[in-house]
Amino acid sequence: MSKKVLIIYTGGTIGMEPSDKGYVPSTGLQPLLEQQLSHSTRSTLPEYDLIELSCLIDSSNLQPRHWTEIGQLLLARWDDYQGFVVLHGTDTMAYTASMLSFMFLGCDKPIIVTGSQIPLSQARSDGVENLASALAFACYNNLHEVCLYFGGRLLRGNRASKVASDGFTAFDSPNYPWLGDVGIHLRLNSALLLPQTPFDFRVPEFESGKVLVLPAYPGMPGAALRPLVQAAGVEALVLQSYGVGNPPDADTEFMALLQDMADGNQLVLNISHCHTGHMAQGAYASGSALNDLGVISGNDMTLEAAIAKVNMALHLPLNREQQRNWLATPVCGERSE
Ligand code: ASP
Numbered sequence: 001m002s003k004k005v006l007i008i009y010t011g012g013t014i015g016m017e018p019s020d021k022g023y024v025p026s027t028g029l030q031p032l033l034e035q036q037l038s039h040s041t042r043s044t045l046p047e048y049d050l051i052e053l054s055c056l057i058d059s060s061n062l063q064p065r066h067w068t069e070i071g072q073l074l075l076a077r078w079d080d081y082q083g084f085v086v087l088h089g090t091d092t093m094a095y096t097a098s099m100l101s102f103m104f105l106g107c108d109k110p111i112i113v114t115g116s117q118i119p120l121s122q123a124r125s126d127g128v129e130n131l132a133s134a135l136a137f138a139c140y141n142n143l144h145e146v147c148l149y150f151g152g153r154l155l156r157g158n159r160a161s162k163v164a165s166d167g168f169t170a171f172d173s174p175n176y177p178w179l180g181d182v183g184i185h186l187r188l189n190s191a192l193l194l195p196q197t198p199f200d201f202r203v204p205e206f207e208s209g210k211v212l213v214l215p216a217y218p219g220m221p222g223a224a225l226r227p228l229v230q231a232a233g234v235e236a237l238v239l240q241s242y243g244v245g246n247p248p249d250a251d252t253e254f255m256a257l258l259q260d261m262a263d264g265n266q267l268v269l270n271i272s273h274c275h276t277g278h279m280a281q282g283a284y285a286s287g288s289a290l291n292d293l294g295v296i297s298g299n300d301m302t303l304e305a306a307i308a309k310v311n312m313a314l315h316l317p318l319n320r321e322q323q324r325n326w327l328a329t330p331v332c333g334e335r336s337e
Pocket of ligand 1: 011014057090091092116
């Protein structure tokens with residue numbers, strides 16, 4: 001195995017160039033990286049190779065098929081590198097970091113997802129520091145999980161969310177401590193890291209249109225949601241309910257919809273609007289209604305992790321009941337019991 005790190009460049013602000021319509025993805029990142037990682041910095045960093053996605057994207061255009069492509073690039077080169085850095089746009093970085101954690105269960109090397117708020121080609125870019133620290137963390141051999149590094153914070157990938165649209169500390173993991181941080185030194189909180197588990201890599205052909213997300217809100221049109229849920233191809237719903245997992249159970253149209261989903265054997269995963277704390281689905285009668293319908297409690301999962309995990313659950317060679325159990329169980333630190 002080479003001592004090198006593989007950088008997979010998917011697009012995103014870090015490699016973008018200005019155009020008359022605003023920033024757009026741009027190929028040919030290698031010379032810019034070499035130029036930006038100045039000679040003295042460069043000598044302290046690992047050697048790397050860089051490959052690009054077949055079509056670079058603004059990550060607001062991320063689709064499930066891109067997860068398949070990124071996963072295949074990693075899988076094909078897994079044995080050749082000591083660690084991996086995925087350069088990604090910030091808008092959907094936490095979704096991809098989450099999905100990578102479910103694709104590379106039991107990984108024995110770090111996969112560090114990062115990007116920047118200002119392109120490397122522009123003044124005051126935060127991309128140099130983010131990339132340099134991500135490369136350094138990608139060489140830690142006691143780190144065998146998917147992380148998101150950004151603005152001085154090393155976060156568990158499937159616990160991270162974008163929390164600031166224009167700040168350099170754009171990501172946080174409000175419901176789980178940071179795995180590490182960067183100041184003068186790189187610090188890793190070893191006690192928080194995932195233990196090494198057996199390899200269970202899986203890179204399915206993901207498709208769009210299978211998973212629906214529905215945030216509960218006052219005045220939601222229960223009846224009008226029916227065509228969405230019953231659209232061809234929809235197999236699962238991520239419900240974002242209130243507080244400890246309470247839906248508007250007095251909305252009979254909405255509850256009838258959930259009943260029909262249960263009857264139709266569609267998956268329903270319930271998570272909370274809240275950014276911190278745990279769910280207690282059934283602490284209130286409104287939440288008990290969900291238990292009666294077999295809705296799975298997602299406990300303290302982020303929306304990003306919930307969407308990724310449901311997409312993965314649908315591709316596991318399991319029956320629906322086993323898929324439900326898999327969703328209800330922590331598999332790579334994405335949720336509490
Ligand atoms: N729209 C950009 C993207 O997600 C934003 C960024 O990278 O910061 O690709």
